[in-house]
Amino acid sequence: MNTSILKGAFLVLAFAAFVTPAWAEGSASGEIAKYREMISDGNPAEFDEMRGEELWKKPGGPNHASMEKCDLGKGAGVVKGAYAELPRYFSDTQRVQDMESRLITCMTTLQGTPEKDITAKPFGGDNYKPEIESLVAYVVGQSKGVKMNVSLKHPKEKEAFEIGKRVFFYRAGPYDFACSTCHSQDKLRIRMQDLPNFNNIKDAQAAYTTWPAYRVSQGMFRSFQWRLNDCFRQQRFPEPKYASDVTIALTMFMAKSANEAVYAGPGLKR
Amino acid sequence: MGNPMKIRASVKDGVTEVKVLMQHEMETGLRKDADGKLVPAWHITEVKAQHNGKTVLESQFGTAISKNPYLVFRFKGGIPGEKVSVNWVDNKGDTRTDEAEIS
Amino acid sequence: MINLERRKALKTGGGLGLLGLLAAVGLVQPGMAWAKGEKSAFEAKTMDEALDALGVVTPESSVAVRLTVPEIAENGAVVPVTVDSSLANTERIHILVEKNPSVLAANFTFPEGTEGFVTTRVKMRETSMVIALVKADGKFYRVAKEVKVTAGGCGG
Amino acid sequence: MMQESSGETNMIAKWDMKAQMAAGVVMALSWIFLTAPAQAADKTDAELDAETVTIVKRDFRDKGIAKIERLNQDDLQALCTKYLDNPPRKDQERLQTEQEKAIKWPADGKYMGDWKAGEKLAQSGSGMTWSDKPEAPAGGNCYNCHQLSAKEIAYGTIGPSLLHFGKTRGTSEEVQRYAYGRIYNAKAFNLCTNMPRFGHIGILTEAQIKDLVALLLDPESPVNKD
Numbered sequence: 076m077n078t079s080i081l082k083g084a085f086l087v088l089a090f091a092a093f094v095t096p097a098w099a100e101g102s103a104s105g106e107i108a109k110y111r112e113m114i115s116d117g118n119p120a121e122f123d124e125m126r127g128e129e130l131w132k133k134p135g136g137p138n139h140a141s142m143e144k145c146d147l148g149k150g151a152g153v154v155k156g157a158y159a160e161l162p163r164y165f166s167d168t169q170r171v172q173d174m175e176s177r178l179i180t181c182m183t184t185l186q187g188t189p190e191k192d193i194t195a196k197p198f199g200g201d202n203y204k205p206e207i208e209s210l211v212a213y214v215v216g217q218s219k220g221v222k223m224n225v226s227l228k229h230p231k232e233k234e235a236f237e238i239g240k241r242v243f244f245y246r247a248g249p250y251d252f253a254c255s256t257c258h259s260q261d262k263l264r265i266r267m268q269d270l271p272n273f274n275n276i277k278d279a280q281a282a283y284t285t286w287p288a289y290r291v292s293q294g295m296f297r298s299f300q301w302r303l304n305d306c307f308r309q310q311r312f313p314e315p316k317y318a319s320d321v322t323i324a325l326t327m328f329m330a331k332s333a334n335e336a337v338y339a340g341p342g343l344k345r
Numbered sequence: 346m347g348n349p350m351k352i353r354a355s356v357k358d359g360v361t362e363v364k365v366l367m368q369h370e371m372e373t374g375l376r377k378d379a380d381g382k383l384v385p386a387w388h389i390t391e392v393k394a395q396h397n398g399k400t401v402l403e404s405q406f407g408t409a410i411s412k413n414p415y416l417v418f419r420f421k422g423g424i425p426g427e428k429v430s431v432n433w434v435d436n437k438g439d440t441r442t443d444e445a446e447i448s
Numbered sequence: 449m450i451n452l453e454r455r456k457a458l459k460t461g462g463g464l465g466l467l468g469l470l471a472a473v474g475l476v477q478p479g480m481a482w483a484k485g486e487k488s489a490f491e492a493k494t495m496d497e498a499l500d501a502l503g504v505v506t507p508e509s510s511v512a513v514r515l516t517v518p519e520i521a522e523n524g525a526v527v528p529v530t531v532d533s534s535l536a537n538t539e540r541i542h543i544l545v546e547k548n549p550s551v552l553a554a555n556f557t558f559p560e561g562t563e564g565f566v567t568t569r570v571k572m573r574e575t576s577m578v579i580a581l582v583k584a585d586g587k588f589y590r591v592a593k594e595v596k597v598t599a600g601g602c603g604g
Numbered sequence: 605m606m607q608e609s610s611g612e613t614n615m616i617a618k619w620d621m622k623a624q625m626a627a628g629v630v631m632a633l634s635w636i637f638l639t640a641p642a643q644a645a646d647k648t649d650a651e652l653d654a655e656t657v658t659i660v661k662r663d664f665r666d667k668g669i670a671k672i673e674r675l676n677q678d679d680l681q682a683l684c685t686k687y688l689d690n691p692p693r694k695d696q697e698r699l700q701t702e703q704e705k706a707i708k709w710p711a712d713g714k715y716m717g718d719w720k721a722g723e724k725l726a727q728s729g730s731g732m733t734w735s736d737k738p739e740a741p742a743g744g745n746c747y748n749c750h751q752l753s754a755k756e757i758a759y760g761t762i763g764p765s766l767l768h769f770g771k772t773r774g775t776s777e778e779v780q781r782y783a784y785g786r787i788y789n790a791k792a793f794n795l796c797t798n799m800p801r802f803g804h805i806g807i808l809t810e811a812q813i814k815d816l817v818a819l820l821l822d823p824e825s826p827v828n829k830d
Contacts, residue, residue, distance in 0.1 A: 245677075249807060
C-alpha cells in the first residue's frame with residue numbers, strides 16, 4: 076500500500092496539469108459488475124468437477140490404481156477442505172506443494188503415470204482436456220464453503236511465502252513488468268478488467284477464492300497454474316515450468332493472503 | 346451420445362422453474378483453428394422439455410447460442426418429486442436426454 | 449393457424465419467399481413449410497431477411513415485454529439474455545442479434561401452461577442491438593436494447 | 605537485449621524502506637507487515653533474495669520468442685525492484701540521465717506521423733509475448749493502461765488518462781518532442797514508472813512512435829475530440 080500510494084501520487088502529480096485519474100468515473104465498472112452477476116448462475120465448471128470426480132475414483136495409469144488414497148495434506152483420501160489449506164509442506168516429498176504439484180505426486184506414485192506425461196501438455200485446448208485439469212476442478216469444488224487456512228508454521232512454508240513475495244515484485248523482461256505492476260494498487264483496470272490489488276487483503280481474498288474458474292471467453296475451465304502461466308505470458312516473461320517451485324512460492328504468497336475468506340470456487344470469469 | 350446435462354427444477358408458488366446447463370461446443374462454423382482451418386459448424390439445433398409426458402418447452406438454436414448452453418424457463422404446476430426431462434439434438438444428429446426431480 | 453398468419457402477412461405485403469408462398473397457397477404441408485422456414489430464418493444474414501423468414505409483419509412495441517441484457521458485456525462469447533413477457537397467450541419468443549453473421553439466435557415455443565419467459569446466453573461478434581420478438585395472440589411485439597461488447601485485457 | 609545486472613539484489617533495504625514508509629502512513633499499514641514473519645526459518649533476507657534469483661532462473665524456460673535471458677535484470681530493473689520503485693535520489697538521477705541520453709531522436713527532426721495508424725496501434729495489445737510471432741509487429745498496448753479517446757470505453761487505468769492530451773497542451777515542437785521522448789522511453793522521465801520503454805527496447809519503431817505522437821497531438825485525432 077504505502078509505496079503504491081506514494082507512487083500513485085507521484086504519477087498523478089507528474090500529469091496533474093492535464094489529467095484526472097480515470098477511475099474516478101465508475102459507471103462502466105458498475106455495468107461490468109452487473110454483467111458478472113448475470114452470468115454467475117449456471118457455471119459449466121460443474122462438468123469439469125463431475126469428470127474430475129470420476130477420474131479420481133476410477134482406476135487409472137499403468138498401475139490401474141485410483142486416486143482415492145491420495146494424501147492432499149489432510150490424510151490419505153481426504154478431499155473435503157484440502158484445497159483451503161494448500162500450498163503446504165509434505166514430509167514424504169520434503170517440499171512445499173500446491174494442489175497441482177501434489178496431484179502430480181499422487182498420479183506418479185499411486186497410478187504410475189510418468190511425470191512428463193502429465194506436465195507435457197497440462198492445459199486444455201481445442202478438443203483437449205487434460206486429466207489433471209478435471210482433477211483440479213473436483214478437488215477445489217470440495218473446498219467450496221470452507222475457510223481458507225494456509226499455514227506458515229513449517230520453515231519451508233515460510234520460505235516459500237517469502238520467495239513468492241519477492242517473485243511478485245521482480246521486474247524484468249522487455250516491458251519491465253512485475254506482478255506488482257498491475258496488482259499492487261487499488262482500483263486499477265487493464266482495459267475494462269478490474270485488477271485485484273494483492274497488497275489489499277479484500278482484493279486478494281476475492282481473487283484467490285474465485286480461482287480456479289471457468290473462463291467464458293475461452294469456453295474452458297482453467298486451473299490456478301494456468302492463471303499464473305497466462306499472467307507471466309502477458310508480463311512478457313518466459314514460461315514458468317508447470318508446478319515448479321517458483322509457481323508454488325507465488326501461489327503460497329497469494330493463498331496466505333486469502334486466509335479467513337471462504338473459498339468459493341470454481342469461479343466463473345469473463 | 347452427448348455429454349450429460351445439469352438440470353435443476355424447483356417449484357415455488359405453483360410455478361416450476363427449470364435451469365438447464367448443456368455441454369456442447371456450439372461451433373459457429375466461422376471460427377478458425379490454430380492452423381487457420383475453418384472449424385465446421387457443430388451446434389444444438391433443437392431442445393425440448395417435458396413434464397409428466399407433456400411438452401413444456403420447444404426451442405430451436407442457431408449458431409449464436411453460447412458454448413455450453415444455459416437455459417431457464419418456467420411452467421405452471423409441478424410437484425416435488427415429479428420429473429422434468431430435457432432433450433437436445435444437434436446438427437450432426439447427436440442427441441442427449443436427461444431428467445431431474447422437481448424439488 | 450400458422451398458415452393463416454402467413455396468408456395475412458402476404459396480403460399486407462410482407463415478403464415471404466417461395467416457401468412461404470407455397471405454404472400459403474397450400475402446395476406445401478404447413479408443418480413441413482414451417483420446418484424449412486425455421487432453417488431459412490437461421491440462415492438470414494440481415495434483420496429484414498430474418499423477419500421475412502419468421503413471417504413477422506411490423507411488430508409493435510410493448511411495455512409488457514421486458515428484455516434484460518447487460519449494457520456492457522465483458523466478453524462477447526457469453527451475453528446473458530432474459531425475455532419476460534406478461535402478455536396473455538405468449539406463444540413464441542425469438543432472440544436476434546442484429547450484427548451477428550446470422551441474426552437469429554434462438555426460437556422458443558411455449559405450450560399452454562408455460563410462462564412467456566426465457567433466459568439464455570448468446571454470442572455477439574460486436575456491439576449490436578439485441579432484439580426480442582414476442583408472439584402473443586397471433587400478434588408480434590418487439591423490444592430491442594443495445595449491448596456494448598468491449599475489447600478485453602488479461603482479465604481476472 | 606537485457607543486460608546482466610551488476611548490482612547485488614539485497615532486498616533487506618527494500619523491505620526496511622517499505623516498513624519505514626508504512627509507519628509514516630497511519631491508516632495504510634499493509635497487511636503484509638501485519639501477517640508476514642520478519643524472517644523465514646533461519647534464512648536471512650539476503651539468503652532469501654539469492655534463493656529467489658536461483659529459483660527464478662531455474663524454473664522458467666524458453667517459449668517462442670520469450671527466452672530465459674529476459675529474466676536477467678538490467679540496472680534499472682534491479683534498482684526499481686530493490687527499492688520497490690522508490691530508489692534513492694542519487695541512483696535515480698544517474699540512471700534517468702543515462703536513459704535520457706540513450707533516446708534516439710528522429711533524424712528528420714519530425715515527430716508526428718499518422719494519427720489513424722496511431723489509433724490502430726493504440727488499440728492493439730499484442731507484442732513480445734511467447735504467443736506472438738517474431739515477424740508480427742508489436743502493438744502499442746496504449747488502451748490497456750490509458751484512456752485516450754472519449755469513444756473507447758474499454759480503457760485501462762494503470763496510467764493516467766490522456767484524453768485531450770493535445771487539446772490541452774498544443775502542438776508546439778517542444779510538446780511533440782516531449783511526447784516522442786516519453787513514448788520512446790518513459791523511464792528517462794520517471795525511472796521506475798510502470799510504462800514500458802517502447803523505443804529504447806525496440807518494441808516499437810520510430811515510425812510507429814510518430815504515429816502515436818500524432819494520435820496524442822493531432823487536432824483531428826479522437827484523443828482531442830469530445
